[in-house]
Amino acid sequence: MSKDAREWVWENSASKGNARLVMLSIADRVADEKCVAYATVPSLMERTGASRSTVRDALDMLVRCGELEEADDLQGPYRATVYWLPRAAYLIANASRPEDTPTVEPRKPDRNTPGLRRYGIRPRKGLESSPSKDQDPAPPENDTDRNPTPPGTGIQPMEGPESSPQNRSEPKVNRRYSSSATTLTSATDWEIDAETRAWAQQQGHLARLGEHGIHAADAKWRSYRAAWPPRPATAWAADWRTWIAREHSPAPSRPSLYALPGGTPAPTAGMTRAEAHTAALLAALEEPTGTE
Incomplete structure (x- = not known):
């Protein structure tokens, strides 16, 4: 169902910019036709690349x-906020119904909605006067309890350590990052993409260094970065651009010290530097000047 929820966001949502990214991140975690999903501000920050205040403003x-x-009255693992997409739920509920039948008005999920516990969503603690089995402690942190989406559906959410809680009721917790959303690679395996090459041309580095100079600088960069740990491709691209921007233009070829008039050959192998210079000067003196 996350696919249907995402399509609703792409085709029907009025949100723009960071708000749309946040909406897509939540829709990606929708598990079924109820269009309910849980998320924390840190995980949305990681997915969208936006700051905490930007994510909060988008949610508001x-x-x-x-x-x-x-x-x-619901909460996800570690008191994550539970969200409902009412308009997406309405469209999904009525998408396959015949036109001559009444439309269905989806009901906002609450503590009495069945089937939510299998996604890790439980009634929020402290809302009932008497203890209940629904107020069991949060499940241990593991890969299967982080996302309400069934295996093989959607993208696994990433949680990370943050300096402050998501809201007043959210505790500080350190969580492992998921490797499914960010692909890490080594510097030697990273490839220059079209965008990076276009940057080198637009900035004038391709004209300044030339194709040969670019290749030489790239080879030197990979040699220096070979021992670095794997990083995302975007991080390597940014580092590569910084390296190329600081790379000096190749020095022009120096003329041979022995390219004297008359085509004097290169010094004989085994000669010292002083002997080679002396031989070059003697050869120059022996050349005719036209005044003899």
Whole structure:
């Protein structure tokens, strides 16, 4: 169902910019036709590459415009906020219904909605006066409990350490980053993409260094970076651009000290530097000047 939810965002959402990225990140975690998913601000920051304040502003805007609602009486693992996409749920619920039948109004998920516990979503603690089995401690952190999406569906969310909690009810927790969303590679395996090459041409580095100079600088960069640990391709591209920008233009070829008039051959092998210079000067003196 995450595919249907994402398609709704692409085709029907009025959000733009960072708000759309946040909306797509949440829609990617939708597990079924209920269009419910959980997420934390740190995980959305990691997915969108935006700051904490930007993510919070985007969430507030999406809630105000009615494309996103918070399920206040539900929580995900480690008290993650549970979100509902009402408009996406309405479209999915009525997409396959005949035109002559009444439309279905999806109901906002709450603590009585069945089937949510298998995705790690539980009633929020402290909302009932008496203990309940729904108030069990949060499950241990592992790869299967991080995402409500069934195996093989959508993208696994990434959680990371943050300096402050998502909201007043969210504790600080350190979480491992998921390797499924960021592909790491070594410097020797990284390839110059079309965008990076276009940058070198637009900035004048290709004209300044030439094809040979670019290849030489690239080979030197890979040699120096071979021992570095794997990094994302975007990080290697940024480092490569910095290296090329600082690379000096190749020095022009120096004329041979022995390219004297008359085509004097190169010094004999085994001669010292002083002997070679002396031989060159003697050869020059023996050349006719036209005044004899």
